[in-house]
Each structure stands twice: as C-alpha cells, then as structure tokens.
Amino acid sequence: MSDYAVRPITEAECRPTFDLLVRSLHGNPPPDERWERVRESWTAEGRTGAFHDGEPIGIASSFPTTLTVPGGATLEMAAVDGVGVRADWTRRGVLTAMMDAQLHDFAKRGFPVAALHASEALIYGRFGYGVATRMATMQVKKPAPLREGVAASGRVRLLSTDEAIETIPALYRRMDSGRPGAIVRPDLWWPIAFNWHLYADGGNHRVAVHTGPDGDDGFAKFHVVPQNTYLDPERGAALEIHDLHAANPEALAGLWRFLLSVDLVEVVNVRGRPVDDPVGLLLADPRRAQTIGVDDELWLRLIDVPAALAARTYGAAEPVVLEVQDRMLPGNRGRYRVGSDGVECTGADADLQLDVDTLAMLYLGGWEAGPLALSGRITGANAETLARTDALFRTRTQPWTGTHF
Template sequence: MTDFVVRPITDDERRPTFDLLGQALHSPQLSDETWAQIGDSWAAPGKFGAFADDRPIGITSGFATTIAVPGGAVLPAAAVDGVGVRADWTRRGVVTALMSAQLNDLAERGTSLACLHASEAVIYGRFGYGIATSGATVRIDHPARLREGAEAGGAVRLLDTGEARAQLPALYQRIGLHRPGMIARPSLWWPIALNRRLSREGGYRVAVHTGPNGEDDAFAMFKSVDQSTAADPERGVLLEVRDLQGANPEAIAALWRFLLSIDLVATVSSRFRPVDEPLSVLLTDPRRARTTEVEDDLWLRLVDVAGALAARTYGPGEPVVFEVDDRLLPANRGRYRVGPDGAGHTDAGADLRLDADTLAMLYLGEWRASTLAQAGRITVVDPAAPARADTLFATGTRPWCGTYF
C-alpha cells in the first residue's frame, strides 16, 4: 500500500504543480508576473499529480496534439511536457505510478501515440518510450555565403513582439506537418513558447520569409549572445537560432541566407536541426558549417500498437511478423503482421520479438531493425527478417520533430 495517491489535478492545483516541476528541474522560482504570461499554457486536463496529505509531491503533464507518421497520416497524440518528483519523494515509485496512470488514461481516450523530450535517457525506456528522432547541433562560422540558386527569391522581414504573437501560430499551421515526427502546436503551446522568449529578458526576435507568390512560408526565432571577453573584446556575436520552420527547402535556405548576413555576427548556431539538412552543401565554402553534436530528440510511445501500425505506410518487400511485449499496456501484447499492404493482428509465428520501446524506435523510420537486432534489442527468430523489416520501415525523409515542449 502506497502512502500517496495519484489523480488528475484540478484548476486550483495548476500553479503548485508547475512550481513543483520547476523545482524538480532546478528552474528559477517563477514570479507572479511570469505566471500571468504563461499560466494559460499549463491547463489542468492531461495532468496527473501524486499527492501526500493533499500536497503535490509529483506531476506528469501532457497536452493533446497530433503527429505526422510515415505516409502522411496524422494521428492523435499526447505531448508529455513535464515529469517531476519532489526531491524527498524520489526512488519511491512515484514516477512509475504517474506514468502508468497517464498511459492508461491515454489508452482509454483512444490516443494513438505519446511523445516527450527526455531530461534523462535512462528513465523512459521502461515506460515504453524509445528514441524516435535525432537532432543535430550545427554551427556556421563567419564569413559564410549561400551558393547561387539555393533559394528562390522572396523577401525577409522582422516582426515586432505583437506581430509575432499574432502571426506565428497560423504560419506554423500553414507550413504543415511535412516530415514524420512533426507535431501540431495547439493554442495552449504558444504562450509558454513565445511570451517569455519574446520579452525583453528573453531577447528573441522573429524573421519571416515571404515567397515569390506573396505568401509567408517560413520563420526563424533567434537571439544575439555576446561572446566578448576581457581577453577577446572584439569577438563577434553568436546568433542562437531557436526555431526555424519552412514549407519548402527554398524558403528555409532564404532564412539561412538572412541569418548569415546579419552584421557583427561571428557564428550562427542552432540545436535540434534535421540530421539530413544539407547546410554544408548550401554554402560556397562547405567547411564553414559543422555538425558539432547529434543527440536524441523526440521519444515516442505507441499507446495503441495496432492502430498506429495500421496508420503508417510501408516499403516493398516480404511481410514480417513482430511479437510485441508491453508491460504497462497489456492490450498491446501480441503478434502483428507488417507488409507493404499494411499491418494488423495475426496468429502466425513470430519472425522478430521486441518490447514496446524498441518498436517505437522503428516506427518513424529513424532506426533500422538490423541495427537494433545487432544491439540485442530485437530477438531474431527468422535470420532473414531484420533485412525485410529494414525495407518495410524505411522512409524517404528522415523523421524530425522540430518543436520544443
């Protein structure tokens, strides 16, 4: 018997649980002014709290969104945007109870997928989450110029704070979920993403590209970071690009051209860019662009395995039967036939056996089944099956999320 209870939070518990999450993540104490700016983003639905003597000691938060999967389908998903436990209650089963309650609630609601960005990589695999996309940190050193023909014209303009808040939600929606792994940004996402960053303290600015057809088709959020020191007072500014989204490669290239043209900038840097973004070959000098790190980005969880497998498309080749084990959601356990014509339950014998977190790693196409089998994450029954699964799950475009939450 536990000495705490897990239940959905109420509206009155939004601020205490947000403060609890901030403490767990070692964030500065939130002021009333800041809460007024972002509080609407911390809505009670989708949040489960752990309570001892009616005081919050743990929280898991999520909001409803949608996610693009290979083939172009868009599925209902939950973006898990905060998990934390009070320091004196850790290692006592609180996170397990919270995550279990959240996942069972999502399953009852018919949510296909859940996703998160992991603060610690060792935590979420045991809850069925697997690394489903990667992100690259890129640095472009001055002087750097784009090659002729990399972008198709148009114009770039800077928005003031009010314009950015008014225009970016509709622009992101118009850009669309054109890569597997991209998620929709509901209205409650924008206040916490924009209000603090566009404030004087946040220091971010927004540039928008208008295409030759007169329609806005890309935007970038960025800020200047002073790199000068007493030993190097003339060192130029670092331009940190937080969010760069575009409807097509030409519009994205136009924004990179603009960012690289800003005066007194020594380096342009951005984290969690698509690993396959062709930055170096966009430049006249490809050595100006460097990928300094590739790290895990979006972690995915199939809440409804049958529905999620049936929703995406597959490459050509012979079918593969997967036997899936799911400790937290037993309804997902079973064997699934995956082939060019789709996926569904089967009574046929298994070719490959794997857990829910490994299936999540395969789902968007980021990982090859043969690689995961070599790592011991897949039990191989038919030696020919990993190669067949590689072909089935391969995607023409590498998955990418591109949204912080």
C-alpha cells in the same frame, strides 16, 4: 501501502504543480506577472499529480496534439510536456506510479500514441518510450556566403514581439511538411514554449519571417549572445537559433542567407535541426558548417499498437510477423503481420521479437533493424528478415519533430 496518492489535479492546483515542475528542473518559479502570461497553457486537463497530505510532490502532465506518420496520415497524440518529482520524494516509486496512471489514462481516452522529450535518457525506456527521432546540433562559422546559384528569392523582415505572437502560429499551421514526426502546435503550446522566450532577457529574442511569391513561408526565432571579453573586446557575438521552419527550399535558403548576414556575429549555432539539414550544401565552403552533435529528440510510446501500425504506410517487401511485448499495457502483446498491404493480428510464427519501445524506434523510420538487433533490442531475426523489416519501415526523409514541449 504508499503514503501518497496519485490522481488528476484540480484547477486550484495548477499553479502549485507548475511551480513544483520548475523547481524539480532546478529553475525558479515565475513571478505572478509571468505566470499570467502562461496560465492558459497550464490547465488541469491531462495532468496527473502525486500528493502527500494535500501537497503536490510530483506531476506528470500532457496535452493533446497530432503526429504525422509515414505516408502522411496523422494520429491523435498525447504530448507529455512536464514530468517532475520533488527532490525529497525521489527514488520512492512516485514517478513509476504517475507514469503508470498516465499511460492507462491515455489508453482510456483513446490516444494511439504518446510522446515526450526526455531530460534523462535512462528514465523512459522502462515505460515503453523509444527514441523515434533524432536532432542535430550545428555550428556555422562566418564568413559563410551561400553558393552562387542557390535559390534564395524573396525577402526577410523582422517582427516586433507583438507581431510575432500574432503572426507565427498561423504561419506554422500553414507549413505542413508531411515529414514523419511533425506535430501540430495547439494554441496552448505557444504562450509557454514560444512567447515565453520573446519576453525573456529584456526582449532579446527576435523573429524573422521569409516572404516568397505566395506570401510568408518561413520563420526563425533567434537571439544574439555576446562573446567579447576584456582581453578580446572585438570578438563577434554568437547568434543562436531556437526555432527554424520553412515551407520550401527557397524559404530555407533565404532564412539562412539572412541569419548568416547579421553583422557583428562570429558564429551561428542551432540545436534541434533534422539530421539531414542541408545547410552545409548551401555554402560556398561547406566546411564552414559542422554538425557538432546528434541527440535524441522525440521519444515515442505506442499506446494502441494495432491502431498505430495500421495508420502508417509501408514499403514494398514481403510481410514480417512481429511479436511485441509490453510490460505496462499488456493488451498490446501479440503478433502482428506487417506488409505493404497493411497490418493484421495473426497467430503465425513470429519472424522477430521486440519490446514496444523498440517498435516505437522503428515506427517513424528513424532507425534500421540491423543495429537494433545488434544491440539486442530485436531477437530471433536473420539477415533476410532484418532486410525485409528495413524495406517495410524505411522512409524517404529522416523523421523530425522540430517542436519542443
């Protein structure tokens, strides 16, 4: 019998569990003034805690949002935005107990999918989460002028902190890219994930907005980090972009033109861009832009496999019968016929077998079936079946979320 209890938290336990999460990630809990700024983002709803003698020792939290899937439809999604275990309670089953309770709660509440950003890559696969989108870390060394003829009309203006907090949420809501993997940013997301940085470091973070013929259509949040030293006093700073979204190519080009024109800056760094980001093609010298890393971004978990499969569209190919295994949610186990005309449960022989985490990797179109088979994630498939699977699940653009939580 365990000496801890796993249950939903109460409103009175919001602050202690938030502090626990911050400490588990090796941070310092916020002072009262800063806590009040993010308090509305950390409610008891959707948060499961582990408790020993009434004290929190673990937290697994989430909030509701929606996910864009291939074809443009949206699915209700549980966004897992904070998981942590107190350092003296790790390796004792606390995390597994919380994740099991959370997944069954998601199923009970009717979420077809859940997703998270993983602090450690070895943890979440065993709970059925798979890497569904990837992100690029890029560096652009100045000078880096744009090519002649790049469409970059419009203007860019800088916002004050108050203007940014007021303006950017509505602007983001208007910019529906339709890209698989995109999520809605609910009201509770902004105070803790966007506004927090605007108040940090003495207000060093800035927000630039691009305005085109039809109004505001893009924004970038960034800050500047000095790189000069005693021995190199004239070295330019690094401009670091933390959030960049544009409704159209002209707005994207206009924002890059502005960011690359900021004076006294030697290099522009950005993490979390789509792997098909075109910034290098915009430059007169494309070598000035380098992708210096590609990392996992959104880890997706299919809670209701039939509902999730039915929500997206598929390419033109002969159907494939998938045999899906799910250790934690056994109701998902079964065979599914996936074709351009839709999805149905079937008793037919399977063309391939895979676990639910691998199905999540295929789901948004971010991976091809061949490498997944080579790694042993897909079994029982021949080359022709893998080609059909790719034709069905492939998407026109690479999936990307672009929102951290």
